[in-house]
Amino acid sequence: MSTNSDKGGVIIIGAGQAAAQAVMSLRAEGHEGPIRMIGDEQEPPYQRPPLSKKFLAGEIGFDRVELKPASFYADNHCDLVLGCHVTAIERGSKTVRTSDGRAFIYDKLLIATGSRVREINVPGFDLEGVHYLRTVGDVKELQAHFREGARLVVVGGGYIGLEVAAVAKKHGLDVTVLETADRVMARVVDPIVSRFYERIHKEEGVKIRVGVTVAGFEGEGGRLTRVVSGEGESFACDFAVVGIGILPNVELAAEAELAVENGITVDEFGRTSDPDIFAAGDCTNHPNGIYGRRLRLESVHNAIEQAKTAAAAIAGKQKPYNQVPWFWSDQYDLKLQIAGLSTGYTQAVVRGDPEHGRSFAVFYLRDGVLIAVDAVNRAPEFMMSKMLIARHAKLDPARLSDESISMKEIENA
Ligand SMILES: Cc1cc2nc3c(=O)[nH]c(=O)nc-3n(C[C@H](O)[C@H](O)[C@H](O)COP(=O)(O)OP(=O)(O)OC[C@H]3O[C@@H](n4cnc5c(N)ncnc54)[C@H](O)[C@@H]3O)c2cc1C
Structure with missing residues (x-):
């Protein structure tokens, strides 16, 4: 067994969306110490959304899916350890252990292990095909x-x-x-x-x-x-x-006796129950001030923004995470953009014609306050709603559904 000691170093477990953002943000926030990213896939960090869209369709190659070129990691002095599974976090000695028998010492640790697919447990699940x-x-x-x-x-x-x-x-x-x-x-x-x-x-x-x-x-x-x-x-x-569906990869954290409840529990700075260990992305359960409750999200936006928050905190800056969640899905010529969380809405207001057309938005209000939007081929409705949700804007349903009134006018009202 070898031990690699990086005094003052940050180790990132996982090499996905949050991990790549964390490297960028750590350097941008002024972290000068070593960074090591350990991921169990063979590829450097890449985007997953194209895997069910343009990459699956064969319209783009891996070069367009990769998050950063190889030179990025070298330029940012990030040691990329790929094809390597982290098997344990030993908090007492600040060590992570890997499946190939190596051990790495950290000063601060970022867990960005994402999630995995939920497998179906029915007869024949293991058939080829x-x-x-x-x-x-x-x-x-x-x-x-x-x-x-x-x-x-x-x-x-x-x-x-x-x-x-x-x-x-x-x-x-x-x-x-x-x-x-x-x-x-x-x-x-x-x-x-x-x-x-x-x-x-x-x-x-x-x-x-x-x-x-x-x-x-x-x-x-x-x-x-x-x-x-x-x-x-x-x-x-x-x-x-x-x-x-998916399951968050929380086992490493749970085995290290970090607080875990439907995701690794973090505070608004991405800090786990151990002040030297942070977590970001699909694997976390975090507080959201806009909705006043804890959330576990599965989205690129969440992975990026949480990684920025955690990186800032590691670099000694307090930038609390407080974002309106958003997400998108591409099917045929349709771009669905979802902002906010519609749970608990009291009124859904439709703008456009979902029964016959291919472009509309549904606004979700709780006691008149906009809490979420589902927008299909409606970028202005999506963009404006994101801002209005953050502002807890109270809106007139009749104006929202009236297409003769622009979103700009609604926003400025
Ligand atoms: C097909 C598909 C389509 C999607 N489409 C959209 C979309 O349209 N819009 C959207 O917002 N989101 C979409 N998502 C979700 C989005 O990709 C994820 O929310 C995002 O990738 C989460 O980033 P992450 O860094 O938390 O995790 P990931 O990107 O999953 O990275 C985690 C990495 O950690 C590795 N890892 C886990 N455990 C260990 C360990 N013990 N040791 C070493 N490495 C480990 C994993 O193998 C993985 O490589 C999609 C996801 C998929 C799969």
């Missing part, structure tokens, strides 16, 4: 099935499943989406938006089945040939993609 989507490697496996007429069953009508369905349809595949809930994207959007996406996918030729619970996968010679439902239906297919 049952896929998930989280990494570049997963995309390569999926693309091998992308030929005209191939039959794909998508298990889960969340945003990743629907994005995969849209790309596969564009490539001429025969696509069926199976969703257990009574509507797609039920966890993130209002029924108005779910119904809109169900209509669009049907118009594009994707079969959407809601209220269907997958009970198992069946195959021949070890290869998947059909998906069977608890309701007794059988869906013949050549391959399946399972998109039923």
